[in-house]
Amino acid sequence: MCYFDLPVDHVHGQVSVNKSASKRLWENCKWLEMFEGVRVVIFCVSLSDFDEYAIDVDGNLVNKMLLNKKFSTSIVTHPTYDQMEFLLVLNKFDVFEEKLERVPLTCCDWFSDFQPIVSRNSQNKNISSNNINHSPSMGLMASHYVAVQFKKLSITERKLFVSVVKGLEQNSVDQTLEYAKEVLIWDEEKPTFNFNEYAIYSTDTGSNSE
Numbered sequence: 282m283c284y285f286d287l288p289v290d291h292v293h294g295q296v297s298v299n300k301s302a303s304k305r306l307w308e309n310c311k312w313l314e315m316f317e318g319v320r321v322v323i324f325c326v327s328l329s330d331f332d333e334y335a336i337d338v339d340g341n342l343v344n345k346m347l348l349n350k351k352f353s354t355s356i357v358t359h360p361t362y363d364q365m366e367f368l369l370v371l372n373k374f375d376v377f378e379e380k381l382e383r384v385p386l387t388c389c390d391w392f393s394d395f396q397p398i399v400s401r402n403s404q405n406k407n408i409s410s411n412n413i414n415h416s417p418s419m420g421l422m423a424s425h426y427v428a429v430q431f432k433k434l435s436i437t438e439r440k441l442f443v444s445v446v447k448g449l450e451q452n453s454v455d456q457t458l459e460y461a462k463e464v465l466i467w468d469e470e471k472p473t474f475n476f477n478e479y480a481i482y483s484t485d486t487g488s489n490s491e
């Protein structure tokens with residue numbers, strides 16, 4: 282199992298990709314030096330991990346989403362990332378949607394209290410999620426729920442930004458990288474930012490309180 286962290290060098294307009302094997306991440310902390318000067322960490326998790334299993338560092342078979350949870354918690358609370366913004370990228374949305382038709386999200390212990398309100402319209406994947414006359418799809422409800430679960434992990438006051446992506450679609454990836462740039466701009470303007478104004482327009486899934 283591997284994780285991607287994408288340090289975005291906003292000043293130089295560069296994005297460097299760092300794919301790290303989780304085992305090495307736990308055993309060797311030299312990689313922390315690579316994050317010097319990085320202002321946003323893009324933490325990538327496959328939504329489709331919820332019913333998959335992997336061997337952890339102790340040799341136990343563990344649900345991949347629970348491993349993501351453990352790893353995410355350790356990253357978010359690590360002092361190295363104290364001053365960095367976090368963007369959680371929930372990848373493989375297409376696989377996730379397809380999988381939800383066969384496997385309930387609740388099969389993962391962490392998501393056991395997921396109770397979507399299912400209407401007939403929400404079954405129809407052809408309906409645009411932007412159409413306010415129709416319920417959101419199961420995929421959207423479930424990805425929103427997963428995002429909130431990750432947000433709840435942050436014991437700090439820090440905001441966790443979330444983007445849902447289909448990694449094989451260029452537009453989808455581009456949108457996420459654009460969002461990462463917006464996060465950096467938000468970070469720069471934070472000291473003069475009007476938070477009340479932001480609350481009105483934000484489509485973000487919210488903070489820990491949600």
Ligand SMILES: Nc1nc2c(ncn2[C@@H]2O[C@H](COP(=O)(O)OP(=O)(O)OP(=O)(O)O)[C@@H](O)[C@H]2O)c(=O)[nH]1
Binds near residue numbers: 282376448449
């Ligand atoms: N359908 C789909 N495939 C994807 C997406 N993102 C990555 N993949 C594919 O998934 C495969 C595994 O890629 P990664 O997730 O990068 O690799 P990995 O982490 O070693 O694999 P997993 O442990 O299975 O997640 C590759 O064939 C990718 O092309 C996505 O959003 N949708």
